[in-house]
Amino acid sequence: MAKEQLLTPSPSPPPPTPTSTLPAQINVATRKQHTLLNRLIIDRLPLALPPYASDPALLGQGLAAFSRIFLVFEEAWDALDSENVVARCGETVSERRLATLRPKALRRSSRLKVDVEHIAQRAGVKSFATTSAQLAMLERMALEIQLKPHVLIAYGWVMYMAIFSGGRWIRQQFTNAGTEFWTPQPGGMQGEQEKVHSSGLPGFTFLFFEGEQDGEDIKAEFKARLAEADSLLTQDQRQDVIDAAQRLFEDCIALVEILDREVLWQKIWSKLPATIGCIAMALVTFLLYYFSRSGSWTPY
Numbered sequence: 182m183a184k185e186q187l188l189t190p191s192p193s194p195p196p197p198t199p200t201s202t203l204p205a206q207i208n209v210a211t212r213k214q215h216t217l218l219n220r221l222i223i224d225r226l227p228l229a230l231p232p233y234a235s236d237p238a239l240l241g242q243g244l245a246a247f248s249r250i251f252l253v254f255e256e257a258w259d260a261l262d263s264e265n266v267v268a269r270c271g272e273t274v275s276e277r278r279l280a281t282l283r284p285k286a287l288r289r290s291s292r293l294k295v296d297v298e299h300i301a302q303r304a305g306v307k308s309f310a311t312t313s314a315q316l317a318m319l320e321r322m323a324l325e326i327q328l329k330p331h332v333l334i335a336y337g338w339v340m341y342m343a344i345f346s347g348g349r350w351i352r353q354q355f356t357n358a359g360t361e362f363w364t365p366q367p368g369g370m371q372g373e374q375e376k377v378h379s380s381g382l383p384g385f386t387f388l389f390f391e392g393e394q395d396g397e398d399i400k401a402e403f404k405a406r407l408a409e410a411d412s413l414l415t416q417d418q419r420q421d422v423i424d425a426a427q428r429l430f431e432d433c434i435a436l437v438e439i440l441d442r443e444v445l446w447q448k449i450w451s452k453l454p455a456t457i458g459c460i461a462m463a464l465v466t467f468l469l470y471y472f473s474r475s476g477s478w479t480p481y
């Protein structure tokens with residue numbers, strides 16, 4: 182009987198219910214942070230668009246900061262790609278599998294680079310600076326991915342789904358800003374409005390996807406591949422992914438706070454010459470008045 186019991190195959194685990202899939206667990210674990218981040222972005226975005234902003238300089242600063250997260254994790258993902266790397270030393274089967282999880286058409290880096298460059302040109306700056314606080318964050322991300330490549334799933338899920346969910350709303354706000362906001366010469370891009378729906382205007386092409394379905398097919402493919410790979414991760418690795426997703430949301434929130442501080446300092450610096458001028462004028466006026474009244478000072 183005991184032998185019979187041993188030979189009887191243990192019942193296979195039930196198919197994952199929608200709430201037990203890794204993406205669903207990430208969503209549950211990050212819901213609070215998503216709500217906060219959502220609010221932070223929704224509150225700030227209008228300030229970087231018309232009628233508050235006449236050019237996309239401020240927007241470019243924010244976009245450049247978020248784009249660097251894509252550059253870091255996509256570069257790491259590219260490096261894992263088994264087509265590019267001939268069986269790296271120490272590479273595990275799941276790492277090789279990880280490399281194939283992301284449909285190539287999801288990659289946003291090249292579009293983001295072009296968009297940020299375009300905005301910088303439009304705003305009349307060479308590039309958007311990376312502060313030391315941002316650099317430290319990016320270095321930590323790169324290290325985390327290097328140590329635990331499976332956390333790329335967290336980066337991919339959070340950042341690509343951001344493009345497909347909130348990104349659709351953001352895209353509409355960007356489109357509403359009008360071609361003249363995005364391009365230097367008014368009227369110089371005739372017919373661009375029609376193009377907006379297929380490839381986007383220079384400045385926010387990263388929010389558009391190749392093909393008839395505007396990326397919905399690519400998103401579905403990514404979700405399907407993730408679902409297939411779900412069972413490959415150990416319990417510890419799943420937890421790593423969920424923790425990394427939470428950290429990533431925290432980092433995005435921190436990034437908004439860093440940007441807030443940068444913008445505040447820029448405002449203070451830009452007003453500094455005028456403020457110093459006013460103070461100097463007031464001081465001179467006061468001194469002239471004081472010495473002329475006291476008679477203790479004569480110019481000659």
Ligand code: HEM
Nearest residue numbers: 208215218219222223338339340342343346347348350433
């Ligand atoms: C960097 C900022 C953001 C990140 C990282 C982010 C990330 C995510 C993720 C991972 C999901 C889950 C997607 C899914 O389950 O299919 C999601 C859903 C969603 N996001 Fe965001 N998001 C961001 C900003 C925004 C903003 C600004 C909005 C505002 C409109 C927004 C609106 C939504 C909506 C409506 C959903 C769908 C919720 C649902 O299906 O229950 N997101 N976002």
